[in-house]
Amino acid sequence: DIQMTQSPASLSASPEEIVTITCQASQDIGNWLAWYQQKPGKSPQLLIYSATSLADGIPSRFSGSRSGTQYSLKISRLQVEDTGIYYCLQRYSNPPTFGGGTKLELK
């Protein structure tokens, strides 16, 4: 199975700051990487697909990038509503595997 190592496990940032979350794949997964946001008591919401494409209705302050087997989610101009837990997911091969999650809190 492909392992997705996500970091950091948690972070705290101030409104308007820029934050970056990364996922390291254990092997090449091409651009088969998605990012999700999950708020307490809710199901995950797709933010980014194909590593860099913004999902419908997602604010442009969210962006994704790739460097080799490392994938990043950047949130520019952090807003209060961006608190939650973020997960990456690889869909390159079965089984699909998630990163361990990053809990984002605002100061």
Added chain:
Amino acid sequence: QVQLKESGPGLVQPSQTLSLTCTVSGFSLTSNSVHWVRQPPGKGLEWVGAIWSGGSTDYNSALKSRLSISRDTSKSQVFLKMNSLQTEDTAIYFCTSGWDFDYWGQGVMVTVSS
């Protein structure tokens, strides 16, 4: 619009069988796959298994011996059955669809306890 909704018992006794249903609307099961993902309380997401548009299935290897996923296309329903339940199977169970898991149900909490 695309919708998925999970249903099933909230409480299951240890060693018993879990039966969950995912009822979908806004798309056809013969054209789209449906996956099950679970989340233990306070923990991360774990892929459980999938039924593909052609009806074939894939399962998490750690659960494969206890798991079965099937569907009724006429009712737009997907079924998950997991036997020999243990306390570590306590989780929220989600069904999701779309290649990038675009669409999710609200989830159903399943507690394994006597």
